[in-house]
Amino acid sequence: MHVRLTRIVRDPLFVFCLLGAGCFLLFAALTDEREVIVLSDSLRANLADDFTLLHGRPPSAEDIDELTNRYVADEIMFREALARSLHLNDARVRMMMIEKMRFLLADEPAEPSDEAVVAHYADNLERYTSEPRYTLRNIFFRQRPGEPETILKALRNGAEIDGDPGFWLGAEIVDYHASVLANVLGPEALATLEAMQPGEWRGPIASPRGYHFLRLDEMVPRRPLRFAEISDQVREDWSNAQRRASIARRLDGLRDGYAIRER
Numbered sequence: 111m112h113v114r115l116t117r118i119v120r121d122p123l124f125v126f127c128l129l130g131a132g133c134f135l136l137f138a139a140l141t142d143e144r145e146v147i148v149l150s151d152s153l154r155a156n157l158a159d160d161f162t163l164l165h166g167r168p169p170s171a172e173d174i175d176e177l178t179n180r181y182v183a184d185e186i187m188f189r190e191a192l193a194r195s196l197h198l199n200d201a202r203v204r205m206m207m208i209e210k211m212r213f214l215l216a217d218e219p220a221e222p223s224d225e226a227v228v229a230h231y232a233d234n235l236e237r238y239t240s241e242p243r244y245t246l247r248n249i250f251f252r253q254r255p256g257e258p259e260t261i262l263k264a265l266r267n268g269a270e271i272d273g274d275p276g277f278w279l280g281a282e283i284v285d286y287h288a289s290v291l292a293n294v295l296g297p298e299a300l301a302t303l304e305a306m307q308p309g310e311w312r313g314p315i316a317s318p319r320g321y322h323f324l325r326l327d328e329m330v331p332r333r334p335l336r337f338a339e340i341s342d343q344v345r346e347d348w349s350n351a352q353r354r355a356s357i358a359r360r361l362d363g364l365r366d367g368y369a370i371r372e373r
Contacts, residue, residue: 219352247325
């Protein structure tokens with residue numbers, strides 16, 4: 111057996127095959143076109159730090175293996191998603207990427223002077239007004255009542271009518287902002303309230319929750335907000351305006367790299 115093995119090893123054909131196999135393996139290693147996922151020491155350290163922060167203890171060797179395998183699996187899934195252009199077809203992912211780019215393009219503005227904040231307030235007075243507020247009486251029905259004209263006439267004549275229980279704002283709705291009423295009662299109800307006079311009944315008005323007969327008791331109209339009331343908000347609005355301006359400037363530079371064509 112030893113003699114036969116010696117003969118095989120000394121056979122020029124065996125040496126040729128061995129060299130050929132080595133060359134093939136070397137060529138395969140050098141021309142491997144698969145994507146590379148690098149598992150560096152710094153990556154493992156970051157994974158360990160995250161684990162310690164989450165669990166309150168350092169990871170074991172088994173934990174490190176599991177964290178590494180999970181990282182590799184997630185990285186494969188991420189790269190496959192990019193390769194299949196899933197980020198181009200998912201509106202939510204697309205919007206997240208757009209918002210991330212806005213964040214990266216925005217310059218953080220310096221602290222504004224008091225004069226700049228006051229000037230921003232003066233230039234945007236139409237934005238700094240209070241919402242109208244309403245106080246009203248609400249008679250609620252889960253289903254559209256029969257003979258609604260009779261109910262409305264009775265209410266206008268001063269009759270006391272009980273609706274259905276269960277409407278969470280109750281029968282007396284006191285000092286609510288217009289936007290809240292629009293969300294709760296619906297835009298039709300708000301449009302009706304805007305056209306009513308104090309003491310007037312109207313209904314039935316459909317809402318997402320049922321039907322309402324409404325009496326307007328008081329409407330506090332919108333008014334300009336004094337600078338002292340909203341100075342912090344104006345200061346933040348000024349900063350946001352500066353960020354938007356910086357994004358627009360950066361976007362103008364990026365736009366030069368794109369050809370926009372109408373179809």
